[in-house]
Amino acid sequence: MVLSNVLDIILTSDVVEIILEKEMGVVKPNLGRRRLLASIGAGVVVGAAAGFTLGRLTAPAAPPIAEELNKIIAERKLELSHAKAALKTYVPGGGRDEFIMFSSGGHSGQVLVIGVPSMRLLKVIAVFTPEPWQGYGYGDVKTMKLLYKGSNGVRLLTLGDTHHPEISKTRGEYDGEWAFIGDKLNARVASISLKDFETKDIVKIPNTQTQHGGACATPNNTEYVACGSQFPAPWEPGKGYKPGVTYVKLTEKNYEERFRGTATFLAFDRATGQFDLSRSFQIELPPYMQDLEVVGWGPSDGWAFMNSINTELHIGNVLEGKPSLEVGAAKNDFDYLHIINWKRAEELVRQGKAVEMNGIKVIPLEVAAKEGVLFFAPEPKSPHGCDISPSGRYIVVGGKLAPVVTIYDVEKIKRAIADQKFAGTDRYGVPVLRFEDVKAAQIEVNLGPLHNEFDPQGRGYVSTFIGNTVDRYTLGPPDYTGEKPFTKIGEIRIHYNVGHICTPESNSIAPKGKYLVALNKWAVDRFNDVGPLLPQNFQLIDISGDTMELLYDMPIGIGEPHYAKMILATKLKSLEIYSPVGTDPETFKPSPYATTKGKERIERKQENGRWVTEVYGTLVRSTITPDLIRVKQGDLVRIHLTNIETTKDATHAFSLSEYNVIASVEPGETTTIEFVADKPGVYVFYCTEFCSPLHLEMAGWLEVEPQ
Ligand code: RUQ
Ligand code: CUA
Numbered sequence: 001m002v003l004s005n006v007l008d009i010i011l012t013s014d015v016v017e018i019i020l021e022k023e024m025g026v027v028k029p030n031l032g033r034r035r036l037l038a039s040i041g042a043g044v045v046v047g048a049a050a051g052f053t054l055g056r057l058t059a060p061a062a063p064p065i066a067e068e069l070n071k072i073i074a075e076r077k078l079e080l081s082h083a084k085a086a087l088k089t090y091v092p093g094g095g096r097d098e099f100i101m102f103s104s105g106g107h108s109g110q111v112l113v114i115g116v117p118s119m120r121l122l123k124v125i126a127v128f129t130p131e132p133w134q135g136y137g138y139g140d141v142k143t144m145k146l147l148y149k150g151s152n153g154v155r156l157l158t159l160g161d162t163h164h165p166e167i168s169k170t171r172g173e174y175d176g177e178w179a180f181i182g183d184k185l186n187a188r189v190a191s192i193s194l195k196d197f198e199t200k201d202i203v204k205i206p207n208t209q210t211q212h213g214g215a216c217a218t219p220n221n222t223e224y225v226a227c228g229s230q231f232p233a234p235w236e237p238g239k240g241y242k243p244g245v246t247y248v249k250l251t252e253k254n255y256e257e258r259f260r261g262t263a264t265f266l267a268f269d270r271a272t273g274q275f276d277l278s279r280s281f282q283i284e285l286p287p288y289m290q291d292l293e294v295v296g297w298g299p300s301d302g303w304a305f306m307n308s309i310n311t312e313l314h315i316g317n318v319l320e321g322k323p324s325l326e327v328g329a330a331k332n333d334f335d336y337l338h339i340i341n342w343k344r345a346e347e348l349v350r351q352g353k354a355v356e357m358n359g360i361k362v363i364p365l366e367v368a369a370k371e372g373v374l375f376f377a378p379e380p381k382s383p384h385g386c387d388i389s390p391s392g393r394y395i396v397v398g399g400k401l402a403p404v405v406t407i408y409d410v411e412k413i414k415r416a417i418a419d420q421k422f423a424g425t426d427r428y429g430v431p432v433l434r435f436e437d438v439k440a441a442q443i444e445v446n447l448g449p450l451h452n453e454f455d456p457q458g459r460g461y462v463s464t465f466i467g468n469t470v471d472r473y474t475l476g477p478p479d480y481t482g483e484k485p486f487t488k489i490g491e492i493r494i495h496y497n498v499g500h501i502c503t504p505e506s507n508s509i510a511p512k513g514k515y516l517v518a519l520n521k522w523a524v525d526r527f528n529d530v531g532p533l534l535p536q537n538f539q540l541i542d543i544s545g546d547t548m549e550l551l552y553d554m555p556i557g558i559g560e561p562h563y564a565k566m567i568l569a570t571k572l573k574s575l576e577i578y579s580p581v582g583t584d585p586e587t588f589k590p591s592p593y594a595t596t597k598g599k600e601r602i603e604r605k606q607e608n609g610r611w612v613t614e615v616y617g618t619l620v621r622s623t624i625t626p627d628l629i630r631v632k633q634g635d636l637v638r639i640h641l642t643n644i645e646t647t648k649d650a651t652h653a654f655s656l657s658e659y660n661v662i663a664s665v666e667p668g669e670t671t672t673i674e675f676v677a678d679k680p681g682v683y684v685f686y687c688t689e690f691c692s693p694l695h696l697e698m699a700g701w702l703e704v705e706p707q
Contacts (some may be wrong), residue, residue: 069083081549084549085549085550085551085552088117088542088551089117089118089119089540089551089552090118091115091117091118091120095118096115096569097115097116097117097118097120097569098116098117098514098568098569099115099116099117099504099512099515099566099567099568099569100113100114100115100116100122100566100567100569100572101113101114101115101116101502101517101564101565101566101567102165102167102179102181102564102565102566102567103165103502103519103538103556103561103563103564104162104163104164104165104181104559104561104562104563104564105124105127105162105558105559105561106161106162106163106536106558106559106560106561106562107159107160107161107162107185107559107560108124108129108162108558108559109127109128109129109158109159109160109161109162109183109559110124110125110126110127110128110129110131110162110558110559111124111125111127111162111165111179111181111192112124112125112556112558112561113125113197114538114554114564115569116504116515116517116540116566117515117540117551117552119538119540119552119554123197124558125192125197125198125199126143126199127160127162127181127190127192127199127202128147128150128157128158128159128160128162128183128186128188128190128202129158129159129160130143130147130158132662133664134198134664135653135654135662135663135664135665135671136199137158138660138661138662138663139656139659139660139661139662139663139673139674139675140662140663140664140671140672140673141638141671141672141673141674142584142585142586142671142672143199144674146199146200146201146202147202149201149202149203150188150190150201150202150203150204151204152186152204152243152244153204153243153244154243154244157186157188159185159186160183160185160186160188161183161184161185161186162181162182162183162184162559162562163182163183163184163212163562163563164181164182164212164213164214164215164216164292164562164563165179165180165181165215165563165564165565166179166180166181166214166215166216166217166225166565167179167180167194167217167565167567168180168217168222168268168270169217169218169219169220169221169222169508170220170221170222171219171220171221171509172219172220172297172298172392172508172509172510173505173508173509173510174505174508174565174567174571175222175571176194176567176568176571176572176573177193177194177195177270178191178192178193178194178222178268178270178273179191179192179194179565180192180214180215180217180225181215182211182212182213182214182215182227183211184210184211184212184230185210186204186209186210187204187205187208187209187210187211187227187229188202188203188204188205188211189202189203189205189211189214189215189225189227189266189275190202190203191225191268191273191274191275193273194572194573194574195573195574195575195588196574196575196578196585196666197574198585200272200273200274200586201273201274201275203266203275203277204243205227205229205262205264205266205282206240206241206264206277206282206357206358206359206360207233207235207240207241207242207260207262207282207284207357207358207360207362208229208233208241208261208262208264209229209231209233209241209243210229210230210231210233211227211228211229211230211264212228212229212230212290212291212292213226213227213228213229213230213263213290213291213292213293213306214226214227214228214264214293215227216293216294216295216304217268217295218265218295218342219295219296219297219301219508219509220297220301221270222268222270223267223268224265224266224267224268224280224295224342225265225266225268225275226263226264226265226266226293226295226304226342227263227264227266227293228261228262228263228264228285228290228291228292228293228306228338229261229262229263229264229285229290230261230289230290230291231289232255232259232260232261232285232286232287232288232289233246233259233260233261234246234247234248234250234258234259235248235258235259235260235284236248236258237258238355238357239357239358240260240357240358240362241260241358242358250315252313252315255287255313255315256287256313256427259287260284260285260286260287260365261284261285261286261287261288261289261290262282262283262284262285262362263282263283263285263290263293263304263306263338263340263342264280264281264282264283264360265280265281265282265342265345265346266280267279267280272587277359277360278359280360280361281345281346281349281354281360281361281362281363282360282361282362282363283340283345283362283363283365283368283373283374284362284363284364284365284368285338285365285368285374286365286426286427286428286430287313288308288309288310288311288313288335288336289308289309289310289329290306290307290308290338291306291307291308291309291383291384291385291386292306292307292384292385292386292387293305293306293386294306294386294387294388294395294507295342296388296392296395296410297388297392297509298391298392298393298509299391299392299393299410299411299414300388300392300393300395300410301392302341302342302343302344303339303340303341303342303410303413304339304340304342305337305338305339305340305386305388305395305408306337306338306340306386307335307336307337307338307379307383307384307385307386307397308335308336308337308338308383309329309335309382309383309384310325310328310329310335311332311334311335311336311426312328312329312331312332314328314329314331315328316328329382330381330382330401332381333380333381334378334379334380334381334435335378335379335381335382335383336376336377336378336379336426336432337376337377337378337379337383337386337395337397337408338374338375338376339374339375339376339377339413339417339433340373340374340375341372341373341374341375342373344371344372344373345363345368345373348363348367348371348373349361349363353367353371354367365428365429365430366428366429368430369425369428369429369430369431370429372417374430375413375417375430375431375432375433376426376430376431376432376433377408377413377432377433377435377438378432378433378434378435379397379399379406380399380402380404380406380442381399381400381401381402382399382400382401383397383398383399383400383406384397384398384399384400384449384450384451385397385398385449385450385451385452387451387452387453387454387506387507388507389454389458389460389475389479390454390456390458390479390506390508390509390510390511391478391479391509392410392509393409393410393411393478393479394407394408394409394410394440394475394476394479395407395408395410396408396452396460396462398449398450398451398452398462398463399449400448400449400450400465401448403444403445403446403447403448403449403464403467404442404443404444404445404449405442405443405445405449405452405460405462405473406439406442407439407440407441407442407443407475407476407486408438408439408440409438409439409440412437412438412439412440413433413438416433416434416437416438417431417433421433421434421437422434440476440486441476441485441486443473443486443487443488444488445462445464445467445471445473445488445491446464446466446467446468446469446471446491447464447466447467448464448465448466448467449462449463449464449465449467449471450462450463450464450465450498450499450500451463451499451500451501451563452501453501453502453503453506453507453511453516454475454479454503454506454507454511455503455506455511455512455513455514455543456510456511456512456513457480457513458474458475458479458480458481458482459472459473459474459475459480459489460472460473460474460475461473461501461503461516461543462501463494463498463499463500463501463518464498465497465498465499465521468493468494468495468496468497468498469491469492469493469494469498470491470492470494470498470501470516470518470541470548471488471490471491472488472489472490472491472543472548473486473487473488473489474486474487474489490546490547490548491548492541492547492548492549492550493550494518494520494539495520495522495523495524495525495526495537495539495553496520496521496522496523496524496537497520497521497522498518498519498520498521499519499520499521499562500519500562500563500564501516501517501518501519502516502517502519502563502564502565502566503515503516503517503543503566504566504567504568505566505567505568506566507565512568513543513544514542514543514544515540515541515542515543515544515566516540516541516543516548517538517539517540517541517564517566518538518539518541519536519538519561519562519563519564520536520537520538520539521536521560522534522536522537523535523536523537523553523555526553526555527553527555530557535555535556535557536555536556536560536561537553537554537555537556538553538554538555538556538561539552539553539554540552540554576648577645577646577647577648577666577667577668578666578667578668578669579646579668580668581594581596581642581643581644581645581646581668582594582595582596582642582668582670583668583669583670584669584670584671585666585669585671591640591642591670593616593640593642593670593672594640594642594670595616595617595618595640595642595670596618596642596644597618597620597625597644599616600616600617600618600625600626601615601616601626602614602615602616602626602629602630603615603616604631604635607636610636611632611634611635611636612635612636612637612638613629613631613632613635613636613637613638613677614638614639614640615629615637615638615639615640616640617639617640617641617642618641618642618643618644619641619642619643619644619645619652619654619665619687619698620643620644620645620652621645621650621652621691621692621694621695621698622687622691622692622693622694622695622697622698623698624652624654624685624686624687624698624699624700626700627699627700627701628700628701628703629700629701629702629703630703630705631677631702631703631704631705632677632704632705632707633677633678633679633680633704633705633706633707634676634677634678634707635676635677635704636674636675636676636677637674637675637676637677637702638672638673638674639654639672639673639674640670640671640672641654641663641665641670641671641672641673642665642669642670643665643666643667643668643669643670644668645667645668646667646668647667648667649667650667650691651664651665651666651667651689651691652665652687652689652691652698653665653687653688653689654673654685654687654688655685655686655687655688656675656683656684656685656702657683657684657685658679658681658683659675659683661673661675662688664689677702677704679704680704680705680706680707681703681704682701682702682703682704683701683702683703683704684699684700684701684702685699685700685701685702686698686699686700687699
């Protein structure tokens with residue numbers, strides 16, 4: 001049989017081209033199909049690369065590739081589109097994904113790291129919730145400190161609802177050095193180092209109970225990470241909101257007068273990964289429910305935008321006959337896009353016009369309204385999402401209950417503000433712009449548009465929650481200079497109920513296009529049933545062509561992811577081991593508690609009137625030294641552990657039976673665990689990573705002598 005006929009008739013050449021491009025790297029985009037087929041026939045490709053298709057291609061007597069694949073397609077009852085999708089997403093073992101996606105883990109409290117296009121889950125980074133594999137929150141001092149520091153001062157919070165991840169930026173582009181994630185439930189933000197993919201700081205945002213507007217890095221150098229409150233908190237004039245302390249009776253009048261939202265700019269230190277509240281500032285906002293936030297660049301440099309719902313100030317109380325929030329907050333035809341001049345706010349703080357409340361400088365609402373920090377623009381009915389085009393000129397908002405995306409022109413906003421062209425003020429004295437003065441366009445899309453992402457061709461993508469689609473549209477100049485600006489040009493069906501979407505490096509000056517991931521809330525019939533609680537469904541979509549094609553469904557069996565940020569994998573520079581041996585991952589500097597082989601020791605001493613047994617130990621295949629630790633009941637036991645391995649992947653873990661203690665010690669790392677030996681007995685500790693044939697022998701004893 002002639003090879004080219006087989007390809008044309010049975011499989012079409014698409015599949016083969018994908019294989020050759022992906023597996024062999026021999027096909028340049030300009031190499032035509034004709035030449036390609038000719039080369040297969042002539043056996044030119046012999047030995048070009050290794051891969052599952054090659055044996056077939058190169059052995060002269062082997063059945064042609066198409067026949068082989070066709071058999072699998074038939075056996076597995078696939079369609080051509082499935083085979084193509086499989087080939088476009090399959091990354092062989094040892095291969096690398098082109099993009100890395102950082103996805104929120106929803107109410108798992110963690111961050112998911114996913115390779116694209118393979119959609120393989122690479123890691124779940126522990127952030128707000130204890131996680132035993134990483135030794136996070138089980139006696140490991142650095143992680144315990146983080147969880148306590150990041151709590152609200154009232155109780156230890158071990159629950160977070162992560163929504164919006166972010167990656168640090170330099171000159172408007174993602175730089176791959178830091179990631180950030182917000183906790184909606186408790187108004188917290190965490191920083192994650194992308195050197196070791198570990199959480200380095202958690203900060204509770206002062207004067208704020210819940211947050212939904214971030215994290216969002218300022219574009220030039222991630223000087224600040226911006227975040228905005230969601231549900232307003234009770235507020236004492238001059239004192240703000242303090243968890244567990246502030247009480248204001250919930251009445252309609254009090255809600256209007258004594259509840260407040262916030263926009264916060266957390267100063268971030270790129271060198272240490274720490275947030276610094278003393279250099280941060282906050283803007284007091286009306287008790288509208290603020291939603292997503294973006295910080296602009298280019299024409300919108302110095303400005304931040306956030307939408308809001310419930311400008312009705314409705315609080316509910318259905319048992320006493322009041323409409324629910326759902327009903328009461330959907331009355332107004334327009335809510336308010338918040339337009340924040342954050343550079344101006346920074347200036348006002350410098351001039352001393354802010355009030356210090358709970359450790360942060362707060363610009364009072366009246367000052368923000370009068371001094372050019374805060375403006376409003378009407379946005380249609382229960383808006384959602386707030387995204388910025390690559391040029392920084394357009395702010396795009398979804399319309400939840402209206403089948404349109406609304407696009408604001410930042411140039412028009414700035415002009416209207418400069419000309420003091422306002423329709424009036426809201427009830428708090430904040431100037432309100434006229435919709436017609438600031439609108440660039442409204443694009444009709446399917447029902448329930450939520451979030452927007454962009455590609456390098458100046459096209460936008462919007463998720464439609466009710467329509468169950470992702471719609472593609474054109475922006476206007478300078479993002480898109482072709483025919484038919486601001487026009488819907490395509491859509492793809494989604495399964496099902498899409499929330500956020502994610503394209504590589506969107507919401508930066510240089511989106512990369514190629515793929516889109518839809519973060520779907522419902523999976524319904526897409527996977528095997530695993531009980532009534534079903535996974536979320538991430539769908540990978542190829543957006544490189546004129547029509548969008550569905551490539552892959554990835555079940556997410558942990559939490560409810562909201563947003564994700566995707567970056568070119570080559571921008572990430574992950575450490576292979578901690579170096580030199582004895583490095584403290586908190587600082588990436590040599591730890592004063594590091595020990596070397598032969599120097600392990602146990603010391604017992606008094607510290608502030610309490611007995612402390614301090615252990616300096618090492619871990620190496622396959623011994624924990626010391627392997628017998630004797631302490632007295634009631635001692636505080638502090639064990640410093642150094643993994644003295646320098647081999648990639650040679651992680652050891654230290655887990656202590658009956659004590660709820662575990663630490664993960666990566667090659668080269670020094671870490672410290674601490675616990676009180678409150679119960680007498682003999683307890684085994686062992687390494688929980690299967691590290692060598694004698695891993696089972698990597699164990700020891702803790703003897704707690706009764707008092
Ligand atoms: S938003 S409800 Cu990102 Cu669509 Cu959280
Ligand atoms: Cu170390 Cu098992």
